Amino acid sequence: MALSPIDTIHSPTIPYTGDIKGGLSPGKQVFIQGLLPMSQEHFVINLQCGRQNYPQLEVALHFNPRFNQGTVVRNSHENGSWKKEETYGNFPFHPGQPFEIIIAVETNQYKIAVNGQHFTEFQHRIPVHRVNTINIGGAVQIFCVRFDGPAAAMPACQPQNFGYNPPPMMPQPPMMPQLPPMGFQNPPQPGTGFQHSNYTETINPVVPYVADIAGGLAVGKSITIQGSLPHSQETFVINLQCGRQPYPQLEVALHFNPRFNESCVVRNSHQGGAWKNEERFGAFPFHPGQNFEVKIVVEVNQYQIFVNGQQFTVFQHRIPSHKVNTLSISGGVMLQRVRIESSNMEHNSMTTYNVHTGSGGAYGSPSSTTFSYTTGQAYPPPNPAVMPNQPILYNPHVPFVYGIPGGAVPGKMINIKGTLGPMPSRFNVNLQEGTAENCDIAFHFDARFRFGKDVNVVVRNNRSRGTWGSEERGIPFFPFSVGASFDMIILVEPTCFKVAVNNAHFLEFKHRLHPPHRYSTVKIEGDVRLTQIRFQ
Structure with missing residues (x-):
């Protein structure tokens, strides 16, 4: 059995009620x-038989995570009443964090996975062919709802035979066939490339490719992989491994897996005989039949990953990087060059982000394609205790409301990129406590182009218990230009918020509400088009 998308709904307004095209049947997934x-x-997810109101409504699967009880309730609603609840199992949801749910329809039951792990089953109480509507309500923001059905080929992340095996839900990467050289003449064997004091380079290696990383990984080292993709839109895999043992013994510190059939790049680790939580947010930067370059830079707490000269994502260390000593590449890809550079060589190409308290200080937009951090008055590295997933959001809608992963703790950075129209009035950025209409706001940043009597003014303030504090209006310059794009960074420090715009330090706003980590939501609204939001 194989699956392919039937219908996709992007960013629906909650509460959401929508039809399921063709209804449900064994083999389909939500x-x-x-x-x-x-x-x-x-919040609640209901698989329903139509859109009638209670008590007439028939609900085949009621999926209801309840934070105040630490349980996920499953139930059905039939003949005017709720039936017997099922509540066993762990509680896999966390406030302020993204989630992913897969409901696989089987002949006798639903199988449910949360964040890449099997969670539970729910036996059919109402015939599945009667289910034709999905309803989502409660305190939740939904990015995507997709219905998959039987097709010709099974995506790698989907359960086989529509009844996935017990945990872990996601299967291990399949063995990839070796591709022919496709015009490359006499490709050398892996690991027999050029040896230099600062780097090792292999030209036109065959795939699958497995090579030792001389001296293992260390902070500052980088791995650059150049190649081309076939037109067949196959998947390929780059693994940073601890040795060459077979699965399930193999430890994989970074699994980088572009999947064309899903238009996403899956990042993961393999530890203790099992795959862990997948990360798959972000755009899909690969194109069939075209050349590509992937660069992985080792930092203190994470890998920085670049694709075609642009920063793509970060991946927090789950396995200490010094344990990594092997690079493997497999799948539908033709390699042209693999280069492993030592730390002193990489250090010369890194761009630092220095933060000064004066107006001449620069947070810095990188002139190269690589990020780093320095000591002193610099951006600190991301806090590994906060959250392993640091999302990058592309072209989000305005108004934009999103939970700050880990909260506004010191060291947290929020990078906001956007474009202004030809006649903007104002836009504002709030770091606030929750999503309620009159919630407390620790930092209100209000850029006013022409609003009332204000022209090219930036107002800063806070709001506590419904009351605004005293405004701060003094600025060294107005950093925004009508009709132009901008790059804004908010850095949380122990005593203040620091703001930079377009590579120039702009202002500071001292904390008035404590502790700052209470303010775990960012809200952006007004006359602005957002192109990227990144958390670090």
């Missing part, structure tokens, strides 16, 4: 991605 607020409220 795939839901979203974000939970910090308020720890409950």
